[in-house]
Amino acid sequence: MSFLNKYSSIFTVTFSIICYFFFAYFLERTAFYTVSLLWFSLFIGFYILIKNKNISFSTLVGIALLFRLIFLFSIPNLSQDFYRFIWDGRMLLNGFNPYLSLPETFIQQNLQPVAEASSLYEGMGELNGSHYTNYPPLNQLCFFIAAIFSSKSIFGSVIILRVLIILADLGILYFGKKLLEKLNLPINNIFFYILNPFIIIEMTGNLHFEPVMLFFLVWALYKLQQQKWIWAATLIACSVSVKLIPLLFLPLFFQWFVKIPLKSSLKETSKFLKGFVKLITFYTIILGVTILLFLPFYSSELIENYSNSVGLWFRNFEFNASFYYIFREIGYLFRGYNEIAIIGKITPLLTILFLFILTFFRKNKTEIQLITALLFGLCFYYFTATTVHPWYLATPLILSVFTKYRFPIIWSLVIILTYQAYANNPWKENLWFVFIEYLVLFSFLIYELNKHSKMKKL
Template identity: 80%
Template sequence: MAFFKKYSSIFTIIASVVLYFVFAYFLERTEFYTLCLLWFSLFVGFYILIKNENISFTTLAGVAILFRLVFLFSIPNLSQDFYRFIWDGRMILNGFNPYLSFPETFITQNLRPVSEASILYEGMGELNGSHYTNYPPLNQLCFFIAAIFANKSIFSSVVVLRILIILADLGIIYFGKKLLEKLNLPIKNIFWYVLNPFIIIEMTGNLHFEPVMLFFLVWALYKLQQQKWVWAAILIACSVSVKLIPLLFLPLFFQWFIGRSKTSLISKTCEVSKLALFYIIIFSITILLFLPFYSSELIANYANSVGLWFRNFEFNASFYYILREIGYLFRGYNEIAIIGKVTPILTILFLIYLTFFRKNKTTIQLITAMLFGLCFYYFTATTVHPWYLATPLILCVFTNYKFPVIWSLVIILTYQAYANNPWKENLWFVFIEYLILFTFLIYEVFHQHRMKKL
């Protein structure tokens, strides 16, 4: 027993490497029960490592890199989005604007604007290939870099994209540690994100670019904690230009600027001016980054592509599915066209509440508001893909809440849909997922409320 306790970390690391290798090179996403076995086994190893107080920060960081390198030469097996990433990057390299056309147009006209066009179109699927791209400019830059280094090989493009994501995670480790130190929180908290099997598999393994967005966001929060809000604004703009999600957080900065100032009129006026300039910098740089792709069709095409997620798609929703069933009961058909317009309004109202009626004066309070604002949006959304959870997961690292960690564990249940042919969700698995999540969330909320009273 003593021997096992002494060497348990080594055994856990070796076992995890083997499991990640099997996951990366031998698993098909239709093998749901094998997928779950590997997933939950990796989470056990993750918990053992993160709870071992004898392992140094440097060692855990090295282990996190090692686990990612296992995936370096694998082709993503849980997502096909990377084919569209490669397509967009090669379109830019060949002088095309990726926002102005969709792959299906070229294929149906028997045109091949990029190398391996037919393979890429077949890989991304008809649904992805029949819509305009919705990836912002700095995300497109990552795709372009892959095209520069690997214009003729899908495999090589995958390796380049994966290296960029791994580098972003290294940046998150670096600035996450610095921010935790500034907030007087345990620096090992960052490993709830960095060592999490969900992050390693969905981001490094399946090439979702949330880590690049989160790298800029964590860096921005660190600069904000340093009172360097101009730099923070620039970095938030970069984050928005990878994924649009940080736009949801912008109202929440109000109290961080205004609520911290003194009561004098001059002081308040100064802080209002800073806040206004903060927003101006963010929107100006975001627009500036879109300018290389500007055309009269860009805004309409981009808005149409983003709007599809509210009007057409349904996956892994929680409250939306309840509202949908109510719609079936009273109207007899799916109300997504109506509900998809109402739920964003609910999110806006909740963000207004967080902005003006909840204390967001400290950085921890601000990040906590971000966490709950974003999760409210996901709880009411029509579509919640697994990789969306990367943002709540990194935010919770800097708060007293850990329910996103539980969510990252049970999100694997959504992949049951891919075990069916044709694709079909089993709502019992969705119910189990959210039952576990909301049970833990309610527990944490009451626990934190009770701790504040002590």
């Protein structure tokens, strides 16, 4: 490393440390312009570090870990979901099934089922406290671990939850590097995820558990590359049992297992049937392991409570949507009121149709082709969804690492514009900021699609 490069890197890391420290301990999410200034500054530092070819892989790993450890003793300041995580974990520790009760019921009856119940309820807010939990079993296990080690201190629980997320990111780093090597891609691609300020702030800082889900997903993709598909199926089930989103990917594995006969012959037909049996077995393992993990929580009310809670995101909530907002305005124009109840049922059908097209009309035979299909299938779902919270972008971001597409990195940069909503009291979206976010994103996406389309013709 040259003298100039060395001191430039030291300055960049030092500046980033200061920004992350301020972000962790002195920032309120209502201070939108300060949040944005720090965010864009950190992305400049991220870009400089990624582009510096003289920094070794191990040094970048150390820097990424250091940035995460800055947040270790901070209380999340951009999200309040962690209060519900702690509540659910302590409910489990005290012998309650978290899927069967509402926090507000206990509070209204002046009951304290867990330590610091009033503080936790106040922290999670009335909206969260009035709905049944929608966090799957392995996510609940993480909350339970935090309760075991810190059953009476919110601060202590936050530290345990954060350590689990950091460990998951290290797991993503380990298996992500191995998968990149298997795919003959640059191993430094993993830093598009590991060093990304969005990941560090939203996951480590704000305690969203996407890294745990993605740890199992990346491990599964690595096992799939090794042709160990039974292992892969089990790991995908574990991923689903942290967050449900990998269920969207299941149709896209069709071509990985099933080879459509090119000619009518006994050999080709036999290969087709063997592949189809493997695919069915693959799906059966995923479904079976997922059900097995839910079994300890099973009761007659579980399915109804859980489905109602998940369904609320399609029928009631609106945040940072793109095409949905266009559909909504068309509804206002013709019907005079918000059609979210109808649109929220139609957009999942559009996603299913798009996944069907990707499954049967696009080549998904190599793992890079498969992961690219996963990326676009998920992004189409987000583009038509009624609600797209910032932390949702962790999944398309990690998938992009194993493809030639980089638009999720751009999305992770401009997603900060959604926090403008919290600068208002009560919170209210400014759709101009949403428009700018998606204008930048779609412009870059179209540019990438055109670029790669031209390269295919060369």
